[in-house]
Structures are given as structure tokens and as C-alpha cells.
Amino acid sequence: MLDTVMQQAPAFFNPHNLVFILQAMGRTLGMTIVGCTTGFVLGMAIAVLRGSRSVLLLPLRLVAIGYVEVFRRIPFLVILFIVLFVIEPLLPGTSLLGIATISVCLLSTAFLSEIIRAGLESVPGRQIDGAHALNFNALQTLVMVTLPQSWKVILPPAAAFVVMFVKDTSLASQLGVIELTFAGKMLVNRGFSPLLGFGAILVCYFILSYPLSRAAARLEKRLAAS
Amino acid sequence: MDYTFQFSEVFAELPYLLGGAVVTLEIAFISFWGGAVIGLGGALAKVYGGPALKKTASTYVTALTNTPALVQIFLLYYALPDAGILLGSMTAVLIGLVLNAGAYLTEIIRAGIVSVRPSEMDAGVTLGMSRLQLVRYVMLPHTAKTIYAPLSNFFVWLVLGSSLAALFGVEELTGRAINVSTANLRSIETFAVVAVIYVVLTVMASASLALAGRLMFRVRAKVF
Amino acid sequence: MPHLEIVSLSSRYGSEEVLKEVSLAADQGEVLSVIGPSGSGKSTLLRVLIGLTPPSGGEVFIAGERVDYSSRRSLKGLRGKMSIVFQEYNLFQNMTVMRNVTVAPIKIKKRPREQVERQAEALLAKVGMAHKQDAYPEELSGGQQQRVAIARALATNPEILLFDEVTAALDPERVNEVLETIRGLTNEGITMIIVSHEMAFVREVSTRVAMMDEGRLVECGPPAQIFDAPRQSRTREFVSSILRH
Ligand SMILES: Nc1ncnc2c1ncn2[C@@H]1O[C@H](COP(=O)(O)OP(=O)(O)O)[C@@H](O)[C@H]1O
Ligand SMILES: [Mg+2]
Numbered sequence: 180m181l182d183t184v185m186q187q188a189p190a191f192f193n194p195h196n197l198v199f200i201l202q203a204m205g206r207t208l209g210m211t212i213v214g215c216t217t218g219f220v221l222g223m224a225i226a227v228l229r230g231s232r233s234v235l236l237l238p239l240r241l242v243a244i245g246y247v248e249v250f251r252r253i254p255f256l257v258i259l260f261i262v263l264f265v266i267e268p269l270l271p272g273t274s275l276l277g278i279a280t281i282s283v284c285l286l287s288t289a290f291l292s293e294i295i296r297a298g299l300e301s302v303p304g305r306q307i308d309g310a311h312a313l314n315f316n317a318l319q320t321l322v323m324v325t326l327p328q329s330w331k332v333i334l335p336p337a338a339a340f341v342v343m344f345v346k347d348t349s350l351a352s353q354l355g356v357i358e359l360t361f362a363g364k365m366l367v368n369r370g371f372s373p374l375l376g377f378g379a380i381l382v383c384y385f386i387l388s389y390p391l392s393r394a395a396a397r398l399e400k401r402l403a404a405s
Numbered sequence: 406m407d408y409t410f411q412f413s414e415v416f417a418e419l420p421y422l423l424g425g426a427v428v429t430l431e432i433a434f435i436s437f438w439g440g441a442v443i444g445l446g447g448a449l450a451k452v453y454g455g456p457a458l459k460k461t462a463s464t465y466v467t468a469l470t471n472t473p474a475l476v477q478i479f480l481l482y483y484a485l486p487d488a489g490i491l492l493g494s495m496t497a498v499l500i501g502l503v504l505n506a507g508a509y510l511t512e513i514i515r516a517g518i519v520s521v522r523p524s525e526m527d528a529g530v531t532l533g534m535s536r537l538q539l540v541r542y543v544m545l546p547h548t549a550k551t552i553y554a555p556l557s558n559f560f561v562w563l564v565l566g567s568s569l570a571a572l573f574g575v576e577e578l579t580g581r582a583i584n585v586s587t588a589n590l591r592s593i594e595t596f597a598v599v600a601v602i603y604v605v606l607t608v609m610a611s612a613s614l615a616l617a618g619r620l621m622f623r624v625r626a627k628v629f
Numbered sequence: 630m631p632h633l634e635i636v637s638l639s640s641r642y643g644s645e646e647v648l649k650e651v652s653l654a655a656d657q658g659e660v661l662s663v664i665g666p667s668g669s670g671k672s673t674l675l676r677v678l679i680g681l682t683p684p685s686g687g688e689v690f691i692a693g694e695r696v697d698y699s700s701r702r703s704l705k706g707l708r709g710k711m712s713i714v715f716q717e718y719n720l721f722q723n724m725t726v727m728r729n730v731t732v733a734p735i736k737i738k739k740r741p742r743e744q745v746e747r748q749a750e751a752l753l754a755k756v757g758m759a760h761k762q763d764a765y766p767e768e769l770s771g772g773q774q775q776r777v778a779i780a781r782a783l784a785t786n787p788e789i790l791l792f793d794e795v796t797a798a799l800d801p802e803r804v805n806e807v808l809e810t811i812r813g814l815t816n817e818g819i820t821m822i823i824v825s826h827e828m829a830f831v832r833e834v835s836t837r838v839a840m841m842d843e844g845r846l847v848e849c850g851p852p853a854q855i856f857d858a859p860r861q862s863r864t865r866e867f868v869s870s871i872l873r874h
Pocket of ligand 2: 671672673794
């Protein structure tokens with residue numbers, strides 16, 4: 180097995196393959212960045228919405244709760260299939276990468292909104308009352324009182340989520356998006372040994388994930404200490 | 406466009422799909438308990454082991470938690486035959502998930518062990534407890550209580566994560582969903598029903614784990 | 630012969646010596662209080678006495694018998710005779726009040742459960758916590774937890790009882806209930822070493838008071854001497870600075 184690897188190595192590590200892998204790595208990274216950014220923005224919106232007490236927003240709030248609770252309880256693979264089957268007839272011509280990205284955003288929004296909500300709720304109610312007593316409106320309270328205090332609670336689990344998320348994107352390979360995992364499959368299909376092909380892909384994931392997880396661990400320690 | 410939903414063909418396959426749900430739970434169970442054994446060993450090695458043992462355990466955790474389980478299982482499934490080891494798809498998936506769970510559970514259990522308050526250990530020592538009694542009466546109960554909620558969450562995560570077995574042809578819930586939808590061509594309906602089954606499955610798991618936790622450790626775990 | 634005799638006891642954290650050749654003695658039933666600024670080594674003294682922190686020199690005798698802090702058997706014997714109550718209560722959070730009090734006598738001293746539970750009920754009544762015996766520590770106030778910790782220490786039938794700033798972490802209105810509890814124990818023949826900043830209390834209950842500073846024993850004498858006519862200028866400074874507040 181190892182001699183096959185040695186024998187194939189020169190052919191495997193040719194510039195053409197390396198560019199191919201790097202592009203795939205870029206797609207994995209791209210899905211992660213788009214997914215997490217969208218997830219953070221929409222998740223924040225949902226968290227704030229769920230914290231509001233307005234009766235007018237009640238129907239919207241129920242929809243948000245339903246969405247968050249359901250999407251945190253379905254496997255990402257099933258989300259991918261559902262998005263695929265819904266989008267294909269509705270918006271024909273949407274690229275596979277587009278479908279994968281939508282799925283990824285649906286997943287991250289659900290999880291990140293929960294993380295953000297827990298953070299917002301960690302700020303003691305009497306401070307919110309204090310802000311209201313000073314005539315702050317909801318937005319002012321959020322920006323000036325709640326957020327500055329809750330990011331310490333939000334960031335560590337959010338960072339840990341991003342680390343998990345990088346790996347979750349590997350399932351998008353199932354749709355045929357040429358991200359890292361699919362690239363690995365293609366290389367193996369081209370005749371490279373699975374040890375070499377998937378081994379290289381594992382190393383690529385590690386390169387993406389390790390600095391992130393170190394940063395997340397350091398962040399957690401730093402924020403826990405302060 | 407007009408599309409009429411038709412669930413009758415999916416409902417006809419409900420027993421088949423529910424059978425898949427049982428397989429899903431089985432995979433999650435085996436991965437969880439296999440992982441728990443590894444995780445306990447890993448956590449003890451990380452907290453109490455010598456330098457070599459510590460290093461080994463943390464290398465294992467770092468390697469597995471920073472790469473996707475899916476690709477790890479690809480490697481097991483496709484590369485091992487070159488070394489003369491032929492794994493069935495279910496076996497490959499189980500080995501992969503157990504090793505993964507072991508890595509995550511090492512971290513969860515380790516965090517529980519180090520969270521034992523030194524002051525409570527002091528109190529135990531001054532009351533004359535032996536080392537074994539300290540473990541039995543102070544460390545174990547505290548650790549168990551602390552890690553209970555993360556463990557339940559992790560079990561739910563395994564229920565969802567086990568769906569990757571479908572990609573290797575294992576007929577658990579997602580795998581059977583794929584089979585049903587290719588046969589009846591009612592993909593949306595099939596996956597909608599399967600999504601509902603997953604939701605029910607995980608809510609049931611969280612709820613029963615939360616109840617058990619409340620009875621055993623007075624843990625106030627949230628289901629939602 | 631003194632009940633507890635401390636001879637030239639020293640201890641260090643790393644290279645820093647925080648207890649420097651302290652010698653003290655207490656007779657049976659005596660209440661010896663230790664005062665001094667924070668960081669002066671009072672807690673370390675108690676931790677060394679009960680074997681949580683190893684001594685780096687000196688000796689300790691209980692009823693004339695030398696304690697060997699390097700021997701597990703000797704430590705076990707020591708902790709059968711000596712108990713401690715900490716500043717932060719240190720109750721087992723996973724056990725009810727009752728279980729906290731009974732776990733050591735039942736599991737370690739192997740005394741019959743019924744007898745222990747009867748004694749525990751009496752002890753909890755004595756510290757005013759009988760009505761909370763099924764509660765968990767997190768459901769109690771600091772003062773209540775501290776009274777349970779005292780009952781737990783008493784349940785091992787100690788001859789010597791150590792108190793380390795047991796009221797320091799409490800709200801002012803909770804301090805008295807705990808001091809009251811300790812006061813009630815002073816006439817039971819238990820030898821007590823009390824580290825405290827509650828000067829009025831120290832003055833009232835102590836038979837003798839020891840003043841520590843920077844790991845050393847500065848002065849030791851009856852309360853009247855320490856509070857009204859200290860022989861050392863350091864004691865005068867400390868006492869007057871505290872009493873002014
Ligand atoms: N675990 C420890 N490690 C290192 N130094 C310590 C430790 N505990 C206490 N010290 C040091 O020992 C000295 C005495 O502390 P302590 O006995 O707690 O004083 P007190 O109880 O009188 O306030 C202090 O200078 C303190 O910083
Ligand atoms: Mg102290």
C-alpha cells in the first residue's frame with residue numbers, strides 16, 4: 180500500500196492537481212465564510228426577534244422558533260436533499276454550489292441564532308430595566324447595553340460552531356459541489372490510491388480547521404479568565 | 406408552477422422508514438457507548454497521564470476533531486482494502502463514528518473532571534476520605550452531573566450525524582429515505598416526512614435524557 | 630501537657646516561605662484565636678495542621694503524640710481527631726444537607742447509619758438547620774451553608790476544631806448567626822483554633838489570642854493583653870487599625 184503511495188506521489192503532487200485541490204479548498208472555505216456570516220447576521224436578527232415582546236411580531240416569532248427548533252434537529256444531509264428538491268423546480272438553473280450554500284446558511288442560521296440568544300439572555304434583566312428607565316428604545320438597549328456585554332458569552336461557542344461547520348460542509352460533496360471532499364473522490368476515481376487522495380484531503384481540512392480551533396480554544400480561555 | 410403534494414405513497418412506506426429510524430438509533434447508541442469508553446480513557450490520560458500518554462491522547466483528539474468524519478470513513482472504507490482489510494460499510498461507519506465520538510467525548514469528560522472544585526476535594530480529605538472514597542463520593546458525582554448535559558447534546562448530535570452512513574449504502578433513516586424517494590419519485594414529500602421523524606426522534610431523545618438527568622443528578626437540562 | 634502543641638512549624642509554597650517557625654500551644658477545651666493581616670499565613674497554618682499543605686519543618690503534637698505528616702496512617706488518625714470549617718463552606722454540592730453531614734461518619738468511620746443520622750439531626754438542630762436537612766447547598770444562603778459545614782465538622786466528633794475566617798464570605802446580617810453557633814460550642818471541651826477578623830467576637834470567646842504577621846507569630850496572650858496592652862508595636866498597629874473601622 181505504501182509503495183503505491185510512494186510511486187504515485189510525484190504524479191499526485193503535480194501543479195495541476197495542487198491547483199485543483201487549492202480551488203476545492205477555496206470552495207470549502209468560501210461556503211464556510213458565506214454560511215457563517217449569513218448565519219451570524221440572520222441568527223442575530225432571529226435572536227433579537229425572539230427576545231422582543233411585541234404582540235405584533237408574535238406570528239413572526241412563532242415562525243422563527245419553529246424554524247430554529249426544526250433545523251437544529253434535522254441532519255444536514257437531509258437539509259441538503261430538501262433544499263435541492265425544493266429549489267430545482269422553483270428556480271431552475273440554480274448552481275449546485277448555490278444550493279449547497281443555501282443549505283449551509285439555513286443550518287448555520289438556526290444554530291448561531293440559538294448561541295446568540297443564549298448570549299443576549301445572559302445579560303441580567305435589571306440592566307435592561309435600567310436602560311428602559313433611562314428611556315432607551317429597543318435598538319439602543321441592544322447596541323449600548325446588551326451586545327457589549329453578551330459577546331463574551333457568544334464568541335466561544337460561536338467559534339466552536341465555526342470549527343464544526345468547516346467539517347459539515349464536506350457533506351455538500353454529495354451534491355457534486357467540487358469542494359475538498361468531492362475533489363478527493365475525483366482524485367481517487369482518477370486512479371490515485373485512496374490513502375493518498377483522501378489522506379491529502381484530510382490534511383487540507385486540518386490546515387483549515389486547526390488554526391481555527393486553536394483560536395477558539397484560546398478565545399474561550401481568555402474570556403473565561405476575564 | 407403547480408405541484409400537488411401527495412403523501413399517500415410516502416405514508417405507505419412509513420413502517421419501512423421507521424425501521425430505518427431504529428437502525429439510526431442503534432448506530433448512535435453503539436457510537437456513543439464505544440466513544441464513551443475511549444473518551445473516559447482519553448480524559449484520564451489527559452488529566453492524570455504521564456507526558457507520553459498525554460501527548461498521545463491530545464494528538465488523537467486534535468487529529469480527529471479537526472477533520473470531517475465523512476472523509477475519515479472514506480479513508481477507512483476505500484484505503485484499508487489496499488492493505489488487505491476489507492470492511493463492510495456498516496463496520497466502516499461504526500468504526501469511524503466510534504473513533505470520532507471518542508475524541509469529542511475525551512474533551513467533554515476531561516472538562517468535567519477538571520471542573521471538580523478543589524475546595525470540595527479539600528473538604529473530603531479533611532473528613533478523612535481515602536483516594537478511592539474521594540473519587541466515589543466527590544469526583545464521580547460532580548463530574549457526572551457536569552457532563553450530563555453536554556453528553557445528552559452529543560447523543561442528539563450523533564443521531565443526526567449518523568445520517569452520513571447513508572452515503573455508504575447503510576439503510577438507516579436517511580438511506581431508506583433515499584431508497585423510497587428514488588422508487589416513488591416523491592422526493593420532497595419523502596424527505597419532509599423523514600425530517601419530521603428526525604425531529605420527533607431527537608425531541609424524544611432530549612426529553613427522556615433530560616428527565617433521566619433531572620431524576621439522577623438534579624440537572625436542569627433544557628429540551629428546547 | 631497541652632492538648633495541641635505546635636513547635637517551630639514552617640511551610641513554603643515553592644521557594645516562598647509563608648510560615649516561619651511558628652510555635653503555639655493550646656490546652657484541652659481552650660479557644661485560641663489567630664488574628665493578623667491578610668496574607669500573614671493564618672490559613673496556611675490551619676492547612677498545615679490538618680495535613681492539606683505539607684510542613685517544611687517543625688513538629689505538631691496532639692496529646693503528646695507526634696503527628697507524622699508524611700504517613701498516610703498518621704494523617705488518617707489525625708483527621709479522626711481534628712476537623713476544619715473553611716471560609717468558602719466547601720459543602721459537597723451534589724449531596725443534601727443531611728448527606729453532607731453523614732457521609733464521613735457512615736462511609737469513613739463506618740458507624741451505623743441510624744445512629745449517625747440521629748446525631749446529625751441533633752447537630753443540625755443545634756446549628757439551627759434541622760428544617761433544611763433535605764435541601765441542597767445551592768438552595769441555602771451562605772450563612773446557612775456555613776452552619777451546615779459546622780455541623781458536618783462536628784459529626785466526626787472532633788477533639789480539635791479549626792475555623793478559617795468562617796464569616797468572611799458572608800453578608801453582614803448573616804455573620805451573627807454563625808458566630809452565635811460557634812459561641813454555643815465553646816463550652817463543650819473541644820479545643821478550637823479560630824482565625825477571624827471579628828475582633829469583638831474574638832475578644833469575647835477566646836482564652837488566648839495569637840497575632841501573626843508575614844508568616845511569623847508576633848505575640849500571643851490573653852485577649853486583654855492583645856487588645857488593651859499589646860507588647861509589640863505591630864500588634865498595636867494592627868489591632869487599632871481594625872478597631873477603628
Ligand atoms: N496555593 C498557594 N500557592 C502559592 N502561594 C500561596 C498559596 N496559598 C497562599 N499563598 C501565599 O502564602 C501567604 C500566606 O497566605 P495565607 O496563609 O492564605 O494568609 P492568610 O490566611 O493569613 O490571609 C500569602 O503570601 C499567599 O500569597
Ligand atoms: Mg486566609
